[in-house]
Amino acid sequence: MYDLSTRKRTLDLLAQGRSLNSVSTQTGISRAAIRAWQTRLEPLNRTRARPCPRCADVPEKPEQPAAYAYLLGLYLGDGCISYARRGVYFLRVTCADAWPGLIDACVEAMQLVRPANKVFRVQRQGCQNVTCYSKHWPCLFPQHGPGKKHERAIALAPWQQELVDAHPWEFIRGLIHSDGCRITNWTTRLVGGERKRYEYPRYFFTNVSGDIRQLLTDTLDKLGVAWTLCTRKGNPFNISVARRASVALMDVHVGPKY
Structure with a gap:
C-alpha cells in the first residue's frame, strides 16, 4: 500500500x-x-470493509435481515458459492433476462447484505449472473458445501430460522423468484349443457431438493397458506398454491416475476 x-x-x-x-x-x-x-489516484481505503457479523467474538445476525431473508431464498433456488482464491469466495445468483426487475432486486439485496463489496452483473446467454466476492459468504450461508444442493442435507442454522420467522414473506418471495412462478391455469366445465372455460391463477415452486421444498412449505404453513405437493412420474417435484384465498395472500406479498 x-x-x-x-x-x-x-x-x-x-x-x-x-x-x-x-x-x-x-x-x-x-x-x-x-x-x-x-x-485512480487515491488509495483504496482498506479499512472500509465492515466485519462479518457471523465472525465477531459474539456472532450477530446480518444488519439487513429482510434483504438477507430474500437473498437466502434466491441462493437456495438459483445460487451457488464457489471458491475463488486466497480465501475469497464468490456468490452467484443466475437470473433470467426476462425478469429485469428481479435482477435489480437481487443486486439490491446482495449489496445490502455486503455493502462494502462490489456487486457485478455478468451477462450470459439469456441470463445474468449477479455476483459478489467476499471472504464471508460461507459464514453467511452455512448451507454451502461440496456437491449439488439436492444431493446433500439442507437445513437452516438457528439464527437463520429466526430471521426467516421474522421475515417469512421475504424468504418465500426469494424462493418463488428463483425456482417458482405465477401462472394462469384453465379448465372447462359443463354448465347447463354448455362447456365453459374457466381461468384461475396459481403459484408453483419446483425444486428437486426435498429439504428446500420443506423449508418453503413449513414457512407457508406458519402463514396459513394452503399448498399441495405435485409429483412427476411418481416423484415429489412441485409445490402448488391454488386455493383462491391463498393465491390472494401470495399476490399481496409475492406477486409475479417482473
Whole structure:
C-alpha cells in the first residue's frame, strides 16, 4: 500500500515525459500499479470493509435481515458459492433476462447484505449472473458445501430460522423468484349443457431438493397458506398454491416475476 504523496510523485515523473518502464525501474513500483494510479489516484481505503457479523467474538445476525431473508431464498433456488482464491469466495445468483426487475432486486439485496463489496452483473446467454466476492459468504450461508444442493442435507442454522420467522414473506418471495412462478391455469366445465372455460391463477415452486421444498412449505404453513405437493412420474417435484384465498395472500406479498 503506497500513500498518496508517493503516488503523486510517481505520476509527476510520468508527466515529465518519462516512460512507464523507466519510472517503474527508478521507483521500484510495478507498472500495473502505476497504470492503475493513472485512473485512480487515491488509495483504496482498506479499512472500509465492515466485519462479518457471523465472525465477531459474539456472532450477530446480518444488519439487513429482510434483504438477507430474500437473498437466502434466491441462493437456495438459483445460487451457488464457489471458491475463488486466497480465501475469497464468490456468490452467484443466475437470473433470467426476462425478469429485469428481479435482477435489480437481487443486486439490491446482495449489496445490502455486503455493502462494502462490489456487486457485478455478468451477462450470459439469456441470463445474468449477479455476483459478489467476499471472504464471508460461507459464514453467511452455512448451507454451502461440496456437491449439488439436492444431493446433500439442507437445513437452516438457528439464527437463520429466526430471521426467516421474522421475515417469512421475504424468504418465500426469494424462493418463488428463483425456482417458482405465477401462472394462469384453465379448465372447462359443463354448465347447463354448455362447456365453459374457466381461468384461475396459481403459484408453483419446483425444486428437486426435498429439504428446500420443506423449508418453503413449513414457512407457508406458519402463514396459513394452503399448498399441495405435485409429483412427476411418481416423484415429489412441485409445490402448488391454488386455493383462491391463498393465491390472494401470495399476490399481496409475492406477486409475479417482473
